[in-house]
Amino acid sequence: MTKLRTFRDEAIELIEKSLGAKLGPTQRDEIAAAVESAILKAASHTQESAVDAMLRYPLEDQDKAHKMADEVRRRTEALIANLSSQR
Numbered sequence: 001m002t003k004l005r006t007f008r009d010e011a012i013e014l015i016e017k018s019l020g021a022k023l024g025p026t027q028r029d030e031i032a033a034a035v036e037s038a039i040l041k042a043a044s045h046t047q048e049s050a051v052d053a054m055l056r057y058p059l060e061d062q063d064k065a066h067k068m069a070d071e072v073r074r075r076t077e078a079l080i081a082n083l084s085s086q087r
Helices: 002-019 025-054 059-085
Strands: none
Touching: 002 025, 002 059, 025 059
């Protein structure tokens, strides 16, 4: 996922800018891992919140809510798999 790499790289650039210095390769790797971990946690939290909200639909809309929840889970799992493969 190119966009995720872009977000990660932008975060590292902002950190370097705020420090006023370039990071070494080891530091960049450690920060990249931390940023990726934060993205994974945020994606997981977002998924849980979205699923909870969808499941609050009235009973007659539960089928739609379950389909939407499954789609959210599928996309989150794809995001996590893509992020994990970048390590």
